[in-house]
Amino acid sequence: MMTAPRIPGFVETLPKLRGRIQADAPLAPFTWFRAGGAAEVLMRPADADDLAGFLSRLPNEVPVHVIGACSNLIVRDGGLPGVTIRLARGFSTISPETDGIVAGAAALDVTVAEHAAAAELTGLEFLSGIPGSIGGAVAMNAGAYGGDLANVLDWAEIVTRTGERRRLAAAELAFAIDVGVAEINVSESSVFSSIHPQLPVAAAFNPESRVIRRETIRIARLDEVFAEFPKGRAFLKIDTQGYEQQVLMGASGCISEFLGVQMELPIIHLYEGTWRFQEAVAYMDERGFEISNIAPVKHQRNTRRSHVEHRCSQSRAAHAQPRQKNKRAQQSAGNAAGSIRGVDPASGPGYGHNPARLPSHRDR
Numbered sequence: 001m002m003t004a005p006r007i008p009g010f011v012e013t014l015p016k017l018r019g020r021i022q023a024d025a026p027l028a029p030f031t032w033f034r035a036g037g038a039a040e041v042l043m044r045p046a047d048a049d050d051l052a053g054f055l056s057r058l059p060n061e062v063p064v065h066v067i068g069a070c071s072n073l074i075v076r077d078g079g080l081p082g083v084t085i086r087l088a089r090g091f092s093t094i095s096p097e098t099d100g101i102v103a104g105a106a107a108l109d110v111t112v113a114e115h116a117a118a119a120e121l122t123g124l125e126f127l128s129g130i131p132g133s134i135g136g137a138v139a140m141n142a143g144a145y146g147g148d149l150a151n152v153l154d155w156a157e158i159v160t161r162t163g164e165r166r167r168l169a170a171a172e173l174a175f176a177i178d179v180g181v182a183e184i185n186v187s188e189s190s191v192f193s194s195i196h197p198q199l200p201v202a203a204a205f206n207p208e209s210r211v212i213r214r215e216t217i218r219i220a221r222l223d224e225v226f227a228e229f230p231k232g233r234a235f236l237k238i239d240t241q242g243y244e245q246q247v248l249m250g251a252s253g254c255i256s257e258f259l260g261v262q263m264e265l266p267i268i269h270l271y272e273g274t275w276r277f278q279e280a281v282a283y284m285d286e287r288g289f290e291i292s293n294i295a296p297v298k299h300q301r302n303t304r305r306s307h308v309e310h311r312c313s314q315s316r317a318a319h320a321q322p323r324q325k326n327k328r329a330q331q332s333a334g335n336a337a338g339s340i341r342g343v344d345p346a347s348g349p350g351y352g353h354n355p356a357r358l359p360s361h362r363d364r
Protein backbone atom coordinates (compact mmCIF):
# COMPACT_ATOMS: atom_id res chain seq x y z
CA MET A 1 0.00 0.00 0.00
CA MET A 2 1.43 3.34 -1.08
CA THR A 3 0.91 6.19 1.31
CA ALA A 4 0.83 9.71 -0.06
CA PRO A 5 3.93 11.57 1.19
CA ARG A 6 3.23 13.65 4.28
CA ILE A 7 5.06 16.86 5.19
CA PRO A 8 5.51 17.14 8.97
CA GLY A 9 3.81 20.25 10.34
CA PHE A 10 2.16 20.91 6.95
CA VAL A 11 -1.19 21.91 8.45
CA GLU A 12 0.40 24.70 10.50
CA THR A 13 1.77 26.28 7.32
CA LEU A 14 -1.68 26.65 5.76
CA PRO A 15 -3.71 29.89 5.60
CA LYS A 16 -6.09 30.46 8.48
CA LEU A 17 -9.81 30.09 7.95
CA ARG A 18 -13.05 30.39 9.91
CA GLY A 19 -14.07 26.83 9.15
CA ARG A 20 -12.48 23.60 10.33
CA ILE A 21 -9.15 22.15 9.36
CA GLN A 22 -7.83 18.76 10.38
CA ALA A 23 -4.56 16.95 9.70
CA ASP A 24 -4.47 13.27 8.76
CA ALA A 25 -8.25 13.04 8.58
CA PRO A 26 -9.74 9.61 7.76
CA LEU A 27 -11.93 9.85 4.65
CA ALA A 28 -13.39 6.33 4.78
CA PRO A 29 -16.27 7.32 7.08
CA PHE A 30 -17.47 9.82 4.46
CA THR A 31 -17.47 7.40 1.54
CA TRP A 32 -20.31 5.10 0.56
CA PHE A 33 -17.94 2.15 0.58
CA ARG A 34 -16.44 3.09 3.95
CA ALA A 35 -12.98 2.44 2.56
CA GLY A 36 -9.79 4.32 1.76
CA GLY A 37 -7.08 6.29 3.47
CA ALA A 38 -6.80 9.70 5.08
CA ALA A 39 -6.58 13.23 3.75
CA GLU A 40 -3.28 14.86 4.58
CA VAL A 41 -5.40 17.86 5.46
CA LEU A 42 -9.19 18.03 5.41
CA MET A 43 -10.67 21.51 5.36
CA ARG A 44 -14.33 22.42 5.81
CA PRO A 45 -14.83 26.08 4.98
CA ALA A 46 -17.46 28.06 6.84
CA ASP A 47 -18.84 29.58 3.64
CA ALA A 48 -17.84 30.60 0.13
CA ASP A 49 -15.92 33.69 1.30
CA ASP A 50 -13.95 31.53 3.71
CA LEU A 51 -13.13 29.07 0.95
CA ALA A 52 -12.16 31.82 -1.49
CA GLY A 53 -9.91 33.51 1.08
CA PHE A 54 -8.21 30.22 1.93
CA LEU A 55 -7.57 29.26 -1.69
CA SER A 56 -6.31 32.70 -2.63
CA ARG A 57 -3.57 32.33 0.01
CA LEU A 58 -2.85 28.64 -0.53
CA PRO A 59 0.48 28.11 -2.35
CA ASN A 60 0.00 26.96 -5.93
CA GLU A 61 1.99 23.78 -5.51
CA VAL A 62 -0.34 22.34 -2.86
CA PRO A 63 -2.62 19.69 -4.41
CA VAL A 64 -6.32 20.34 -3.86
CA HIS A 65 -9.13 17.77 -4.06
CA VAL A 66 -12.85 18.30 -3.62
CA ILE A 67 -15.21 15.70 -2.26
CA GLY A 68 -18.98 15.80 -2.13
CA ALA A 69 -21.13 13.11 -0.55
CA CYS A 70 -18.54 10.55 -1.77
CA SER A 71 -21.16 8.36 -3.43
CA ASN A 72 -19.03 8.13 -6.53
CA LEU A 73 -15.55 8.10 -5.03
CA ILE A 74 -13.14 5.43 -3.96
CA VAL A 75 -10.25 6.89 -2.00
CA ARG A 76 -6.94 5.09 -2.37
CA ASP A 77 -5.67 3.35 0.75
CA GLY A 78 -2.65 5.64 0.73
CA GLY A 79 -4.92 8.64 1.17
CA LEU A 80 -4.86 12.03 -0.52
CA PRO A 81 -1.91 14.41 -0.38
CA GLY A 82 -2.39 18.14 0.09
CA VAL A 83 -5.72 19.69 0.97
CA THR A 84 -9.07 17.94 0.57
CA ILE A 85 -12.07 20.25 0.62
CA ARG A 86 -15.40 19.10 1.96
CA LEU A 87 -18.28 21.52 1.72
CA ALA A 88 -20.74 21.17 4.53
CA ARG A 89 -23.07 23.34 6.57
CA GLY A 90 -22.39 26.75 5.00
CA PHE A 91 -23.13 25.28 1.59
CA SER A 92 -26.37 23.44 2.09
CA THR A 93 -28.98 26.19 1.79
CA ILE A 94 -31.87 25.50 -0.56
CA SER A 95 -33.99 28.46 -1.68
CA PRO A 96 -37.00 27.92 -3.92
CA GLU A 97 -37.80 30.84 -6.21
CA THR A 98 -40.72 31.53 -8.52
CA ASP A 99 -39.29 29.57 -11.41
CA GLY A 100 -36.39 27.62 -9.98
CA ILE A 101 -34.35 26.63 -6.98
CA VAL A 102 -30.99 27.88 -5.80
CA ALA A 103 -29.17 25.09 -3.97
CA GLY A 104 -25.84 24.91 -2.17
CA ALA A 105 -23.15 22.53 -3.35
CA ALA A 106 -23.51 20.44 -0.20
CA ALA A 107 -27.28 20.11 -0.49
CA LEU A 108 -28.22 16.51 -1.24
CA ASP A 109 -29.87 15.86 -4.58
CA VAL A 110 -32.84 14.16 -2.97
CA THR A 111 -33.37 17.09 -0.60
CA VAL A 112 -33.36 19.53 -3.51
CA ALA A 113 -35.95 17.39 -5.29
CA GLU A 114 -38.08 17.38 -2.15
CA HIS A 115 -37.90 21.16 -1.81
CA ALA A 116 -38.83 21.55 -5.45
CA ALA A 117 -41.80 19.25 -4.96
CA ALA A 118 -42.90 21.15 -1.87
CA ALA A 119 -42.71 24.39 -3.85
CA GLU A 120 -44.83 22.83 -6.62
CA LEU A 121 -42.11 23.23 -9.21
CA THR A 122 -41.34 20.72 -11.95
CA GLY A 123 -38.13 19.69 -13.68
CA LEU A 124 -35.93 18.26 -10.93
CA GLU A 125 -37.75 15.02 -10.25
CA PHE A 126 -34.82 13.03 -11.59
CA LEU A 127 -32.64 14.23 -8.70
CA SER A 128 -34.73 12.21 -6.26
CA GLY A 129 -33.09 9.00 -7.44
CA ILE A 130 -29.48 10.12 -7.34
CA PRO A 131 -27.37 9.85 -4.21
CA GLY A 132 -24.85 12.61 -3.75
CA SER A 133 -24.69 16.35 -3.49
CA ILE A 134 -25.51 19.12 -5.92
CA GLY A 135 -21.77 19.89 -6.17
CA GLY A 136 -21.11 16.32 -7.27
CA ALA A 137 -24.12 16.35 -9.57
CA VAL A 138 -22.89 19.42 -11.41
CA ALA A 139 -19.30 18.17 -11.56
CA MET A 140 -20.46 14.86 -13.04
CA ASN A 141 -23.57 15.97 -14.87
CA ALA A 142 -25.63 13.51 -12.86
CA GLY A 143 -28.76 12.23 -14.51
CA ALA A 144 -31.55 9.70 -14.22
CA TYR A 145 -34.90 8.89 -15.82
CA GLY A 146 -33.90 10.79 -18.95
CA GLY A 147 -33.12 14.04 -17.09
CA ASP A 148 -29.70 15.43 -16.32
CA LEU A 149 -28.07 18.51 -14.88
CA ALA A 150 -26.93 19.78 -18.25
CA ASN A 151 -30.54 20.18 -19.25
CA VAL A 152 -31.77 21.99 -16.16
CA LEU A 153 -28.84 23.98 -14.85
CA ASP A 154 -29.10 27.70 -15.30
CA TRP A 155 -25.90 28.85 -13.68
CA ALA A 156 -23.42 27.87 -10.99
CA GLU A 157 -21.18 29.87 -8.75
CA ILE A 158 -17.70 28.50 -8.37
CA VAL A 159 -14.55 29.29 -6.46
CA THR A 160 -11.46 28.75 -8.58
CA ARG A 161 -8.16 27.31 -7.39
CA THR A 162 -6.83 30.82 -6.99
CA GLY A 163 -9.79 31.86 -4.85
CA GLU A 164 -11.71 33.80 -7.47
CA ARG A 165 -15.50 33.61 -7.17
CA ARG A 166 -17.31 33.40 -10.47
CA ARG A 167 -20.81 32.75 -11.67
CA LEU A 168 -20.85 30.63 -14.80
CA ALA A 169 -23.73 30.03 -17.13
CA ALA A 170 -24.43 26.36 -17.70
CA ALA A 171 -22.94 26.56 -21.20
CA GLU A 172 -19.62 27.60 -19.67
CA LEU A 173 -19.40 24.45 -17.60
CA ALA A 174 -17.54 21.45 -18.93
CA PHE A 175 -20.28 18.95 -19.48
CA ALA A 176 -18.11 17.56 -22.23
CA ILE A 177 -20.29 19.67 -24.43
CA ASP A 178 -18.60 22.91 -23.70
CA VAL A 179 -17.14 25.68 -25.77
CA GLY A 180 -13.37 25.54 -25.53
CA VAL A 181 -10.63 23.17 -26.54
CA ALA A 182 -10.17 19.42 -26.44
CA GLU A 183 -7.44 16.96 -27.33
CA ILE A 184 -8.19 14.66 -30.22
CA ASN A 185 -6.38 11.37 -30.83
CA VAL A 186 -5.42 11.39 -34.50
CA SER A 187 -5.27 7.93 -36.05
CA GLU A 188 -3.24 6.73 -38.98
CA SER A 189 -6.52 6.41 -40.82
CA SER A 190 -8.43 9.57 -39.97
CA VAL A 191 -11.82 7.84 -39.82
CA PHE A 192 -10.76 6.43 -36.44
CA SER A 193 -9.69 9.78 -34.92
CA SER A 194 -11.59 10.50 -31.72
CA ILE A 195 -11.59 12.67 -28.63
CA HIS A 196 -12.19 9.49 -26.65
CA PRO A 197 -9.12 7.32 -25.94
CA GLN A 198 -9.02 4.10 -27.89
CA LEU A 199 -9.46 0.67 -26.36
CA PRO A 200 -7.02 -2.12 -27.27
CA VAL A 201 -9.73 -3.82 -29.32
CA ALA A 202 -9.47 -1.00 -31.87
CA ALA A 203 -6.00 -2.08 -32.97
CA ALA A 204 -7.18 -5.66 -33.27
CA PHE A 205 -10.09 -4.49 -35.40
CA ASN A 206 -7.99 -2.37 -37.74
CA PRO A 207 -4.25 -1.62 -37.35
CA GLU A 208 -4.82 1.73 -39.09
CA SER A 209 -6.70 2.93 -36.06
CA ARG A 210 -3.28 3.39 -34.39
CA VAL A 211 -3.01 6.82 -32.79
CA ILE A 212 -0.09 8.69 -34.30
CA ARG A 213 -0.44 12.07 -32.60
CA ARG A 214 -2.71 14.27 -30.48
CA GLU A 215 -3.97 17.63 -31.59
CA THR A 216 -5.69 20.44 -29.73
CA ILE A 217 -8.96 21.38 -31.34
CA ARG A 218 -11.63 23.96 -30.62
CA ILE A 219 -14.98 22.63 -29.50
CA ALA A 220 -18.35 24.34 -29.50
CA ARG A 221 -21.89 23.50 -28.60
CA LEU A 222 -24.12 22.56 -31.51
CA ASP A 223 -26.72 24.87 -29.98
CA GLU A 224 -24.51 27.85 -30.79
CA VAL A 225 -23.56 26.71 -34.27
CA PHE A 226 -27.16 25.87 -35.09
CA ALA A 227 -28.30 29.38 -34.25
CA GLU A 228 -26.38 30.63 -37.30
CA PHE A 229 -28.27 28.40 -39.73
CA PRO A 230 -31.62 29.19 -41.29
CA LYS A 231 -34.45 27.28 -39.63
CA GLY A 232 -36.29 24.75 -41.73
CA ARG A 233 -35.93 21.12 -42.63
CA ALA A 234 -32.70 20.30 -40.82
CA PHE A 235 -31.27 16.78 -40.55
CA LEU A 236 -28.39 16.02 -38.22
CA LYS A 237 -25.71 13.45 -39.03
CA ILE A 238 -23.16 12.71 -36.34
CA ASP A 239 -20.12 10.54 -36.94
CA THR A 240 -17.70 11.41 -34.20
CA GLN A 241 -16.19 8.05 -33.22
CA GLY A 242 -17.86 7.54 -29.88
CA TYR A 243 -18.47 11.22 -29.14
CA GLU A 244 -22.10 11.27 -30.28
CA GLN A 245 -23.50 11.59 -26.79
CA GLN A 246 -21.51 14.73 -26.05
CA VAL A 247 -22.53 16.28 -29.36
CA LEU A 248 -26.18 15.64 -28.57
CA MET A 249 -25.85 17.03 -25.08
CA GLY A 250 -24.49 20.22 -26.60
CA ALA A 251 -27.60 20.31 -28.75
CA SER A 252 -30.14 20.25 -25.95
CA GLY A 253 -31.56 23.60 -27.04
CA CYS A 254 -31.92 22.81 -30.75
CA ILE A 255 -32.47 19.06 -30.95
CA SER A 256 -36.22 19.49 -31.35
CA GLU A 257 -35.57 21.53 -34.52
CA PHE A 258 -34.22 18.52 -36.40
CA LEU A 259 -36.47 16.31 -38.46
CA GLY A 260 -34.12 13.42 -38.03
CA VAL A 261 -30.77 12.37 -36.60
CA GLN A 262 -28.36 9.77 -37.89
CA MET A 263 -25.42 8.47 -35.92
CA GLU A 264 -23.08 5.52 -35.69
CA LEU A 265 -23.82 3.44 -32.62
CA PRO A 266 -21.37 0.86 -31.31
CA ILE A 267 -21.98 -2.80 -30.61
CA ILE A 268 -18.30 -3.51 -30.03
CA HIS A 269 -16.69 -0.55 -28.30
CA LEU A 270 -13.49 0.77 -29.82
CA TYR A 271 -13.30 3.81 -27.54
CA GLU A 272 -13.45 4.46 -23.83
CA GLY A 273 -16.50 6.17 -22.38
CA THR A 274 -18.86 5.50 -25.26
CA TRP A 275 -22.52 4.95 -24.56
CA ARG A 276 -24.23 1.68 -25.33
CA PHE A 277 -26.57 1.25 -28.27
CA GLN A 278 -29.63 0.96 -26.05
CA GLU A 279 -28.64 4.05 -24.02
CA ALA A 280 -28.49 6.10 -27.21
CA VAL A 281 -31.87 4.84 -28.36
CA ALA A 282 -33.41 5.59 -24.96
CA TYR A 283 -31.87 9.09 -24.95
CA MET A 284 -33.39 9.87 -28.34
CA ASP A 285 -36.69 8.30 -27.39
CA GLU A 286 -36.94 10.69 -24.45
CA ARG A 287 -36.51 13.55 -26.89
CA GLY A 288 -39.27 12.36 -29.17
CA PHE A 289 -37.28 10.50 -31.85
CA GLU A 290 -38.12 7.06 -33.17
CA ILE A 291 -35.85 4.63 -34.98
CA SER A 292 -36.57 4.67 -38.69
CA ASN A 293 -33.64 2.62 -39.97
CA ILE A 294 -30.73 0.55 -38.67
CA ALA A 295 -27.96 -0.60 -40.98
CA PRO A 296 -24.74 -2.41 -40.10
CA VAL A 297 -21.65 -0.34 -40.86
CA LYS A 298 -18.51 -2.19 -39.85
CA HIS A 299 -17.97 -5.88 -39.46
CA GLN A 300 -15.53 -7.71 -37.28
CA ARG A 301 -14.39 -11.15 -38.23
CA ASN A 302 -13.83 -14.02 -35.82
CA THR A 303 -16.41 -12.99 -33.30
CA ARG A 304 -20.00 -13.90 -32.74
CA ARG A 305 -20.84 -10.20 -32.54
CA SER A 306 -20.09 -9.62 -36.17
CA HIS A 307 -21.02 -5.94 -36.29
CA VAL A 308 -18.89 -3.28 -34.69
CA GLU A 309 -21.44 -0.55 -35.16
CA HIS A 310 -24.74 0.29 -36.78
CA ARG A 311 -25.89 3.40 -38.58
CA CYS A 312 -29.03 4.33 -36.75
CA SER A 313 -31.44 6.85 -38.24
CA GLN A 314 -34.12 8.35 -36.08
CA SER A 315 -37.00 10.58 -37.04
CA ARG A 316 -38.79 13.03 -34.88
CA ALA A 317 -42.18 11.58 -34.15
CA ALA A 318 -44.73 13.72 -35.95
CA HIS A 319 -46.80 14.54 -32.93
CA ALA A 320 -44.45 13.54 -30.16
CA GLN A 321 -46.02 13.76 -26.73
CA PRO A 322 -43.89 13.92 -23.61
CA ARG A 323 -42.91 10.38 -22.74
CA GLN A 324 -44.36 8.62 -19.72
CA LYS A 325 -41.74 8.51 -17.01
CA ASN A 326 -41.29 5.40 -14.94
CA LYS A 327 -43.35 4.90 -11.87
CA ARG A 328 -40.95 6.56 -9.49
CA ALA A 329 -40.73 9.68 -11.59
CA GLN A 330 -44.47 9.81 -12.02
CA GLN A 331 -44.99 9.84 -8.31
CA SER A 332 -43.18 13.12 -7.95
CA ALA A 333 -44.22 14.62 -11.27
CA GLY A 334 -45.92 17.95 -11.04
CA ASN A 335 -43.59 19.19 -8.39
CA ALA A 336 -39.89 19.66 -8.73
CA ALA A 337 -38.04 22.51 -10.35
CA GLY A 338 -34.63 23.91 -10.78
CA SER A 339 -32.05 26.41 -9.92
CA ILE A 340 -29.10 25.28 -7.93
CA ARG A 341 -26.82 26.89 -5.46
CA GLY A 342 -23.28 25.77 -4.76
CA VAL A 343 -21.34 23.75 -7.25
CA ASP A 344 -18.15 23.24 -9.07
CA PRO A 345 -18.10 22.46 -12.67
CA ALA A 346 -15.95 19.93 -14.31
CA SER A 347 -14.47 22.94 -16.06
CA GLY A 348 -11.18 22.52 -14.37
CA PRO A 349 -10.24 23.90 -11.01
CA GLY A 350 -13.40 25.15 -9.43
CA TYR A 351 -13.81 24.50 -5.75
CA GLY A 352 -16.81 24.88 -3.62
CA HIS A 353 -19.63 26.47 -5.26
CA ASN A 354 -22.36 28.73 -4.77
CA PRO A 355 -25.56 29.30 -6.52
CA ALA A 356 -26.50 27.73 -9.70
CA ARG A 357 -29.82 28.28 -11.31
CA LEU A 358 -32.08 25.82 -13.07
CA PRO A 359 -34.93 27.21 -15.09
CA SER A 360 -38.19 25.65 -14.18
CA HIS A 361 -41.88 26.27 -14.17
CA ARG A 362 -44.92 25.78 -12.06
CA ASP A 363 -47.00 22.94 -13.24
CA ARG A 364 -50.34 24.37 -12.45
Ligand SMILES: Cc1cc2nc3c(=O)[nH]c(=O)nc-3n(C[C@H](O)[C@H](O)[C@H](O)COP(=O)(O)OP(=O)(O)OC[C@H]3O[C@@H](n4cnc5c(N)ncnc54)[C@H](O)[C@@H]3O)c2cc1C
Pocket residue numbers: 032065066067068069070071072073087105129130131132133134135136137138139140141142143144342343344345350351352353
Ligand atom coordinates in the same frame (compact mmCIF):
# COMPACT_ATOMS: atom_id res chain seq x y z
C1 LIG B 1 -26.31 3.46 -5.48
C2 LIG B 1 -25.87 4.56 -6.40
C3 LIG B 1 -26.71 4.97 -7.40
C4 LIG B 1 -26.32 6.01 -8.28
N1 LIG B 1 -27.20 6.41 -9.27
C5 LIG B 1 -26.84 7.40 -10.09
C6 LIG B 1 -27.75 7.86 -11.11
O1 LIG B 1 -28.84 7.38 -11.25
N2 LIG B 1 -27.34 8.86 -11.91
C7 LIG B 1 -26.10 9.44 -11.76
O2 LIG B 1 -25.79 10.37 -12.51
N3 LIG B 1 -25.23 9.03 -10.82
C8 LIG B 1 -25.57 8.03 -9.99
N4 LIG B 1 -24.69 7.61 -9.04
C9 LIG B 1 -23.34 8.23 -9.01
C10 LIG B 1 -23.23 9.42 -8.03
O3 LIG B 1 -23.98 9.24 -6.90
C11 LIG B 1 -23.64 10.73 -8.62
O4 LIG B 1 -23.07 10.93 -9.88
C12 LIG B 1 -23.40 11.92 -7.70
O5 LIG B 1 -23.77 13.08 -8.42
C13 LIG B 1 -22.04 12.09 -7.10
O6 LIG B 1 -22.13 13.16 -6.16
P1 LIG B 1 -21.31 13.19 -4.82
O7 LIG B 1 -21.67 14.43 -4.08
O8 LIG B 1 -21.47 11.92 -4.06
O9 LIG B 1 -19.84 13.33 -5.40
P2 LIG B 1 -18.53 12.60 -4.96
O10 LIG B 1 -18.69 11.12 -5.12
O11 LIG B 1 -18.09 13.06 -3.64
O12 LIG B 1 -17.53 13.17 -6.05
C14 LIG B 1 -17.69 12.80 -7.40
C15 LIG B 1 -16.87 13.78 -8.25
O13 LIG B 1 -17.43 15.08 -8.14
C16 LIG B 1 -16.48 16.00 -7.67
N5 LIG B 1 -17.17 16.92 -6.76
C17 LIG B 1 -18.03 16.61 -5.78
N6 LIG B 1 -18.48 17.73 -5.18
C18 LIG B 1 -17.87 18.76 -5.80
C19 LIG B 1 -17.92 20.17 -5.62
N7 LIG B 1 -18.65 20.75 -4.69
N8 LIG B 1 -17.16 20.91 -6.43
C20 LIG B 1 -16.40 20.33 -7.38
N9 LIG B 1 -16.31 19.03 -7.61
C21 LIG B 1 -17.04 18.24 -6.82
C22 LIG B 1 -15.43 15.19 -6.96
O14 LIG B 1 -14.17 15.83 -6.98
C23 LIG B 1 -15.43 13.92 -7.79
O15 LIG B 1 -14.63 14.09 -8.94
C24 LIG B 1 -25.04 6.59 -8.15
C25 LIG B 1 -24.19 6.18 -7.12
C26 LIG B 1 -24.59 5.18 -6.25
C27 LIG B 1 -23.66 4.76 -5.15
